[in-house]
Structures are given as C-alpha cells and as structure tokens.
Amino acid sequence: MNIKPKRYDLTFAPDLDNFIFSGNESLHFEISLKINDEIITINSDTVNIDQETQTMNITLSRILRPKDNCVLDLEFSGKLKAGSPGFHIYRYFEQNENYKAADTELMTIYARSVFPCLDQPDLKAVFSVTIITKEGYQILSNGRMISRTCNTDTKLCENKFEDTPEMSTYLLALAVGIFDFTEEIVEDNFNSYMRLRIYTPPGKLNKLKYLMEYAKKSFEFFSNMFGVPLPIMKLDHLITVGHGSAMENWGLIIYDIKMFDTYKEGLLKSSKLKAAELICHQTAHQWLGNLVTIKLWDDIWLSEGITSWATTQCISHLFPDQDPDISFLLKIYPEYLSVGKKKTSLPLTRKIKTLEEISSVVDNGAHLNGEAISTMIANILGKDEFLRGVNNYLKKFKNKNADTDDFFGSLFETSGIDVKDIFESWTKNPGYPIIYISETEDCSYLNITQERFLRTKDGRNDDQDVPWKIPILLSTHTTGSKRLIHFIRQRTSYLHLPDNFYHQSDYWININSKVNSLVRVKYNNGLLESLLNSAQNGHLQIQDKIAIILDNYEFAKMGIGKTSQFLNIANAFKEEKNLSIWKLLVPRIRKFFDTWYKVPNVKRDDINRFIVCTLSKILEILDHNSSFEDDTYDKLKNDIVRLLALSNHYNTVEKSRKIFDENKFQYKDIMRLDELKATYFSVGLSYLCDNGVENVAKEIGKYGLSPIFFMPIQSLGYIRDENMLNYILDAVFSKETDEEQALNILSELQNNTLNGNRLLKLIVYRSEDFKKKFKHTNFFEKAILSFISNQITENDAISARYEFSSKGLHIPDQSFYFVLEKIKAKSAWISRDMDDVLNYLSQYVCSD
Numbered sequence: 020m021n022i023k024p025k026r027y028d029l030t031f032a033p034d035l036d037n038f039i040f041s042g043n044e045s046l047h048f049e050i051s052l053k054i055n056d057e058i059i060t061i062n063s064d065t066v067n068i069d070q071e072t073q074t075m076n077i078t079l080s081r082i083l084r085p086k087d088n089c090v091l092d093l094e095f096s097g098k099l100k101a102g103s104p105g106f107h108i109y110r111y112f113e114q115n116e117n118y119k120a121a122d123t124e125l126m127t128i129y130a131r132s133v134f135p136c137l138d139q140p141d142l143k144a145v146f147s148v149t150i151i152t153k154e155g156y157q158i159l160s161n162g163r164m165i166s167r168t169c170n171t172d173t174k175l176c177e178n179k180f181e182d183t184p185e186m187s188t189y190l191l192a193l194a195v196g197i198f199d200f201t202e203e204i205v206e207d208n209f210n211s212y213m214r215l216r217i218y219t220p221p222g223k224l225n226k227l228k229y230l231m232e233y234a235k236k237s238f239e240f241f242s243n244m245f246g247v248p249l250p251i252m253k254l255d256h257l258i259t260v261g262h263g264s265a266m267e268n269w270g271l272i273i274y275d276i277k278m279f280d281t282y283k284e285g286l287l288k289s290s291k292l293k294a295a296e297l298i299c300h301q302t303a304h305q306w307l308g309n310l311v312t313i314k315l316w317d318d319i320w321l322s323e324g325i326t327s328w329a330t331t332q333c334i335s336h337l338f339p340d341q342d343p344d345i346s347f348l349l350k351i352y353p354e355y356l357s358v359g360k361k362k363t364s365l366p367l368t369r370k371i372k373t374l375e376e377i378s379s380v381v382d383n384g385a386h387l388n389g390e391a392i393s394t395m396i397a398n399i400l401g402k403d404e405f406l407r408g409v410n411n412y413l414k415k416f417k418n419k420n421a422d423t424d425d426f427f428g429s430l431f432e433t434s435g436i437d438v439k440d441i442f443e444s445w446t447k448n449p450g451y452p453i454i455y456i457s458e459t460e461d462c463s464y465l466n467i468t469q470e471r472f473l474r475t476k477d478g479r480n481d482d483q484d485v486p487w488k489i490p491i492l493l494s495t496h497t498t499g500s501k502r503l504i505h506f507i508r509q510r511t512s513y514l515h516l517p518d519n520f521y522h523q524s525d526y527w528i529n530i531n532s533k534v535n536s537l538v539r540v541k542y543n544n545g546l547l548e549s550l551l552n553s554a555q556n557g558h559l560q561i562q563d564k565i566a567i568i569l570d571n572y573e574f575a576k577m578g579i580g581k582t583s584q585f586l587n588i589a590n591a592f593k594e595e596k597n598l599s600i601w602k603l604l605v606p607r608i609r610k611f612f613d614t615w616y617k618v619p620n621v622k623r624d625d626i627n628r629f630i631v632c633t634l635s636k637i638l639e640i641l642d643h644n645s646s647f648e649d650d651t652y653d654k655l656k657n658d659i660v661r662l663l664a665l666s667n668h669y670n671t672v673e674k675s676r677k678i679f680d681e682n683k684f685q686y687k688d689i690m691r692l693d694e695l696k697a698t699y700f701s702v703g704l705s706y707l708c709d710n711g712v713e714n715v716a717k718e719i720g721k722y723g724l725s726p727i728f729f730m731p732i733q734s735l736g737y738i739r740d741e742n743m744l745n746y747i748l749d750a751v752f753s754k755e756t757d758e759e760q761a762l763n764i765l766s767e768l769q770n771n772t773l774n775g776n777r778l779l780k781l782i783v784y785r786s787e788d789f790k791k792k793f794k795h796t797n798f799f800e801k802a803i804l805s806f807i808s809n810q811i812t813e814n815d816a817i818s819a820r821y822e823f824s825s826k827g828l829h830i831p832d833q834s835f836y837f838v839l840e841k842i843k844a845k846s847a848w849i850s851r852d853m854d855d856v857l858n859y860l861s862q863y864v865c866s867d
C-alpha cells in the first residue's frame with residue numbers, strides 16, 4: 020500500500036425494506052512510501068476492481084507529495100445480504116411480530132465489501148460513523164451515540180457516533196434493529212467508568228439478562244489482569260438472530276442467539292459455562308486483538324491463542340471449581356494432540372498469501388494450537404511471569420500492531436528468558452513431538468529420542484522438521500515436589516540419572532511433570548510400570564495421570580504400545596476419586612469395549628469381569644454425588660451405567676429394574692428431572708421387554724423424537740427383542756421424525772454392540788421406508804455409513820455395502836473408502852493385539 024489512512028468519515032444509509040445500503044466517505048490519508056506514484060490503490064469489492072486482489076486503482080491529476088494531508092471523497096452502495104459476511108440482514112418472528120435487523124461481520128477481509136478502505140489489520144485509523152435509517156429502529160456502532168436528529172417529513176433519523184480509537188477496519192461494527200437491553204456501569208482499576216449493556220431480540224431479555232453478571236465480572240477480571248485501561252467508554256454485548264457466530268468488534272460485541280441456551284427450563288451448569296466462555300473470550304479480545312492488533316493474519320495465533328488462554332483463567336475466576344490447568348488438559352489438549360498428529364497440520368505461524376487463505380484463517384486451529392502454545396509458555400515461565408510479559412506487551416504495543424517476535428521480545432524483557440529460542444521450534448514446526456524414554460545399559464543415563472508424532476497412516480517421519488527444543492520437567496521419587504528443568508534439542512539426548520537412582524525399590528521418573536510441554540511420552544515397560552506404581556501410591560498429580568491415559572490409549576491403537584498396557588492403566592486407576600480422570604478414561608474404555616466386544620475370539624465374560632471391576636467403585640461415588648444442576652458429569656454417568664449394565668453388573672441391572680418399575684408411568688417427568696435416575700430408568704427399559712417398553716416405543720412413534728425422548732431412545736438402542744426393534748424403526752420412519760433425528764436414533768441403535776448385524780438386516784428389509792425417510796443425499800449417506808463403519812473387518816464392510824446396494828441404496832466410492840480406512844485401522848489393531856488382549860483378560864484378577 021502506498022498510502023496510510025488516518026481517518027474515515029463514514030455515513031451509511033441502510034434501507035432494510037429494500038435490502039440495500041448506500042453511503043459516502045471521506046478518507047483522510049498521508050502518502051507514506053513512494054513519491055512518484057500517480058495512482059493510489061485501495062481495497063474494494065465493487066467498482067473498477069481487480070478481482071484477484073480486490074483492489075481498485077484511482078488515477079490522480081497530479082503527483083502528491085509525501086506527508087500531504089489528503090482527502091479522498093467517495094460514494095458507495097451495496098446489498099444487504101442474508102447469511103454471508105459483510106453487512107447482512109435477517110428476518111425473524113418474535114412475540115407475534117415480524118422483525119428485521121441488520122448488522123456487520125467484517126473479519127477478516129469483509130470491510131471492503133461494505134465501504135472502500137485500506138483493509139489490512141496494520142492500517143489502523145479513526146472512524147467517525149453516521150448512520151441514517153427510517154425512524155423506529157435502534158442504531159448501534161462501536162462508540163456511544165452523540166446525536167440523533169429525526170426529520171418529520173422524510174421520517175429519516177440521522178445518528179452520529181463518537182470517534183473510535185485508532186483501530187483496524189475489521190473491527191468496525193454497525194447494527195440496526197429493535198432490541199431490549201439492560202445496563203450497568205462499572206469502575207475499572209484506573210478510576211474510569213465503563214458502561215456495559217446486554218442487548219437481545221425483543222422478548223428475550225429475561226432469559227439472557229443473567230449474562231450481565233459474566234459481562235461485568237469478566238470486564239473487571241481482565242481490566243485487573245491486563246493492567247492497561249481501554250480507550251473506549253462503553254462495551255455492548257449484542258445478541259442477535261442470524262449473525263452466525265461471535266465477533267469481538269471494539270465496544271460492540273455481536274453474538275448469535277443460537278450460541279446460548281434459551282430453551283431449557285432451568286439453566287444447567289454446562290449452559291452457564293458455555294455462555295461464560297463466550298463472554299470471557301470476546302471481552303479478552305478488547306485488549307488482545309483490539310487494543311494490540313496483529314500486523315498480518317500470519318500471526319492469528321497471537322490474538323486467538325492468548326485470548327483463549329486468558330478465557331480459561333477467566334472461567335476459573337467465575338467458577339472456582341474449574342481449575343484452569345485441568346480444564347485445559349480435559350478440553351483443549353486432547354484436541355490439540357489429535358489435530359497435530361495429521362501430516363497436513365500447519366505450523367502456528369506461516370505466510371498467508373491468498374485472499375482465500377486470509378478469509379479462512381480464523382479457524383479452530385488458531386484457537387486450539389494458539390491456546391496450547393500459550394499454556395506451555397505460561398507453564399515454563401510460571402503464570403505470574405507470563406502475565407508480566409503479557410502486560411508489557413499490551414503497554415508497549417497499545418493502539419499499534421505487533422507480531423510473534425514482538426510478543427516473544429516483550430516476554431524476554433520482563434523475564435530475562437530467551438522465549439524465542441525455546442518456542443520457535445513449536446511455532447514454526449507443524450505438529451508436536453513424541454519422545455521415547457529408556458535407560459542406557461549401565462543405568463546411569465536416560466536415553467531420550469524425539470521425532471514428530473504422526474498417525475500411522477501418514478507414515479513415519481521424514482526428518483524435515485527441525486528438532487524441537489523440548490523443556491523437560493523432571494520429577495522423581497527423590498525430588499519430592501521440586502522439579503528440575505532441562506532442555507533437549509538433539510534428536511537423541513542423554514540425561515544423567517542421580518547416583519543410586521535404582522537403589523530404592525519404589526523408584527520412578529516422570530519426564531514431563533504436570534504436562535508442562537506439549538509432547539507425548541513413550542516410556543519403556545519398566546519405567547511405565549514404576550510410574551503406575553507411583554500413581555497408586557499417590558505420588559502423581561492429576562495432570563500426569565491424564566497424560567498417561569491419553570498417550571497410552573493412542574499408543575495402543577497405533578501399535579506403538581500394547582492394548583494390555585492401556586488396560587493395565589485403567590485397572591491401576593480404578594480407585595481414583597477425581598472425576599476429571601474418569602472423564603478421559605471412560606470414553607476410551609468404551610471404545611475398547613465397543614471394538615473388542617464384537618471380536619469372535621474374545622470371551623464376553625472376560626470383558627464383563629474387567630468392566631465391572633474397573634467401573635463399579637466410581638459408580639458408587641457418582642451415585643452419591645448426583646446433583647441436578649450440575650450436568651457436566653451426565654455423559655460420564657451415562658457411559659458408566661450403560662457399560663456396567665451391558666456387562667451384566669448385578670447391582671446396576673437390579674437398580675435399573677427397580678427404578679423402571681417405580682416410574683414407568685411417568686417417564687416423561689423423569690427424563691426432564693433427574694439425569695442419573697433417567698439413565699437407570701432407560702437401562703431398565705432396555706432390559707425389560709414388558710408393556711412399559713411397548714408404550715414408550717409406540718408413543719415415540721406417535722409423536723416423533725422430541726428431545727425429552729432422547730434418553731429412552733438411547734437405551735432403546737440396547738434392546739434385544741426384535742419386535743421392539745421394529746417398533747423403534749416405526750418411530751424412525753414415521754413422518755413426525757425429521758431426518759436429523761432419525762439419523763441420530765439409527766446411530767444410537769448402531770452403538771448397540773449386541774444388535775450387530777440383526778439391525779442391518781432389518782434396515783435392508785425395510786429399504787423402501789429407508790429411502791422415503793432419507794431424501795437428502797448427505798443424511799442418506801451418513802445413515803448408511805453409520806452401519807458400514809460399525810463393522811470390524813474389511814470383508815464385513817464390503818458385504819454390508821453390497822447388501823445396501825442390492826436394494827438400490829448406493830453410496831459413492833469416496834465416502835466408502837474413507838470409512839474403510841478407519842475399519843482397516845481398527846482391524847489392524849485387533850489382529851496386532853489379539854493375543855495380547857486375550858492373554859491379559861484371561862489372567863485378569865479383580866483385586867480390591
């Protein structure tokens with residue numbers, strides 16, 4: 020760009036009746052670089068443009084001097100579009116009235132679709148906004164409204180807003196509509212006042228005004244944590260219909276109402292957490308993103324990553340039972356590990372060139388990987404030191420732009436630690452490393468080798484990545500709570516073991532204590548065994564147990580480790596009281612169960628014994644601590660009760676039978692009220708083929724699958740009686756059930772390990788109903804694929820596909836082969852570890 024913008028005077032006149040807008044602008048700029056240009060170039064997607072670069076050239080009559088104060092006057096017009104970024108419009112029906120509203124979503128490069136501008140984050144300017152609309156609408160923009168004058172003849176109102184601080188184009192916001200709102204004024208740490216408002220569609224304020232508490236607390240929390248005042252006087256949270264996502268526009272954050280739960284009767288904890296997370300995240304962006312902005316989209320992880328890290332801290336401030344370190348390891352870390360293991364995963368910082376790349380840059384990866392790396396930096400530096408660096412960064416670059424090096428530099432200035440040197444291998448390499456740990460022959464050194472961790476089908480490492488500089492945080496049976504830090508940079512490194520290390524019989528060594536580094540650790544058998552012993556003796560932190568579960572399950576599935584090692588870990592943790600551990604362990608046990616229960620050679624009684632032994636203790640704990648408001652353990656409870664019931668656990672089956680008998684005539688109320696009771700009830704339902712079941716099944720057939728039926732439906736998936744299965748299929752195929760619901764229930768039926776191919780035969784038999792139900796290609800495909808993906812051998816999958824095809828139910832090769840790849844991996848797992856699993860289970864003794 021050859022010019023630098025200073026100020027935009029903008030007037031917009033949106034016409035919601037005719038779905039158009041017009042406007043004019045005065046762009047104040049100075050000539051920054053070249054003197055001899057007689058052309059200036061700015062972004063636009065409408066007139067005289069070069070489609071490829073989305074720019075327009077304006078030829079001038081004379082040469083402009085550098086530092087000239089120039090003004091370019093332009094007029095523009097455009098369409099208010101539905102369902103796309105830019106200036107969009109939506110209609111909705113509320114309280115028996117039809118409404119229209121319009122607002123903007125300009126991230127990343129959509130400002131140019133609304134007005135001609137210099138549309139990149141490092142070209143900050145002041146925006147003066149005026150909006151002209153028909154009377155009767157409320158108008159919002161980034162700043163406070165300073166005047167509103169209405170003309171009684173034209174019925175048009177002119178709304179003028181205060182100047183914004185210097186900011187990037189993508190943060191400009193306009194909103195026109197009819198809203199309800201609530202307001203509070205809070206004082207920040209710098210003795211200035213912030214006006215907070217929650218705006219909602221008409222009639223929705225009552226359900227959403229609780230958000231004010233989060234808006235207030237998160238603002239106070241961040242203003243304290245970041246230590247820099249914001250140059251804005253108000254912060255609105257506007258909740259609209261149709262926006263599609265959430266956007267952190269400075270002073271006017273916009274959310275889609277779909278992102279909040281407005282349907283349930285009481286507000287459950289998971290809904291509260293989700294809402295608080297949204298509010299915290301967008302509020303943190305007012306500093307990280309808006310006050311300090313990245314120079315180019317290449318560094319998007321900086322905005323999203325530190326913001327997501329700060330969000331996790333904010334949540335633990337709002338909900339003290341949410342430990343930020345554990346939350347990270349439960350939610351973000353497993354996803355980070357899973358995304359990064361693909362060969363196609365991208366490094367955190369990279370050159371982003373095309374407009375297409377820019378428009379899709381704010382994906383999940385930016386949040387996920389960004390939060391992971393921010394957490395690791397905070398772990399290594401210590402949280403306080405990390406925050407000191409972040410504060411320095413915000414002070415130094417406020418109202419300006421910064422990149423990754425600027426951020427690392429700010430951390431270096433306050434901590435004295437060469438952050439760039441340590442973390443560059445993490446920001447520039449794709450993925451993350453696995454380290455293999457063993458002892459040298461004389462047992463005086465640990466041998467540590469590293470390579471990039473890749474999933475099996477992507478092949479092994481081709482050594483193109485620079486080795487990571489991996490901070491090793493060592494704790495052993497001799498260090499106590501003290502941890503020793505080492506850095507390894509070579510592909511193979513050696514670490515001296517303390518003298519007499521092996522002299523104690525209960526020795527152990529933990530190489531990534533508290534999961535401070537983003538790395539998978541593969542210990543040799545002896546070291547893993549000793550680590551498990553130390554876990555049972557209470558020497559390991561929760562974080563360490565989480566890592567052991569995540570790593571070793573993955574290793575078993577990939578053939579790096581043995582399935583018996585994972586089973587051994589599950590068995591070692593059976594006394595564990597911390598429910599977070601179970602949240603990770605149980606879904607993995609369930610996957611093991613679902614896969615191996617179908618293997619003909621495996622004795623089901625052996626698996627049953629293992630399941631009952633590992634899960635019955637934790638169920639007792641859950642049974643005692645069941646609370647209705649806290650639904651965050653519902654899935655865990657469900658999984659455990661189901662696994663135990665399928666394994667014929669006597670107490671679970673009897674309890675289910677009893678609760679079913681007591682409540683079979685009022686099941687609707689149970690479904691709504693008590694999650695754990697409902698689980699028992701639904702398990703009872705699937706065990707007892709009496710009138711109660713028939714009634715429920717018929718009722719579902721009559722009314723379709725409304726959400727309150729979800730629980731019984733899940734359990735109907737476990738039904739063994741063929742007549743009952745047909746009742747459920749009647750419900751699936753009835754016209755009251757929509758395609759998506761029908762697909763859900765078919766998947767649930769598929770989850771039933773006991774049903775196996777009986778269900779497939781029924782579906783093939785009822786292929787005409789099936790065709791009639793799934794008219795849309797993607798539902799149709801998904802429904803068939805759910806059956807095929809449930810097979811455990813390649814041949815079974817091929818013959819299942821053939822059975823469907825013979826009835827005219829075809830699926831394309833590409834989707835089939837995609838599923839087949841997964842089945843191949845599954846059958847490779849089974850044949851690789853068959854003897855290992857048979858051996859482990861047959862020798863398994865349940866010890867108390």
Ligand SMILES: [Zn+2]
Nearest residue numbers: 300304323326
């Ligand atoms: Zn964000």
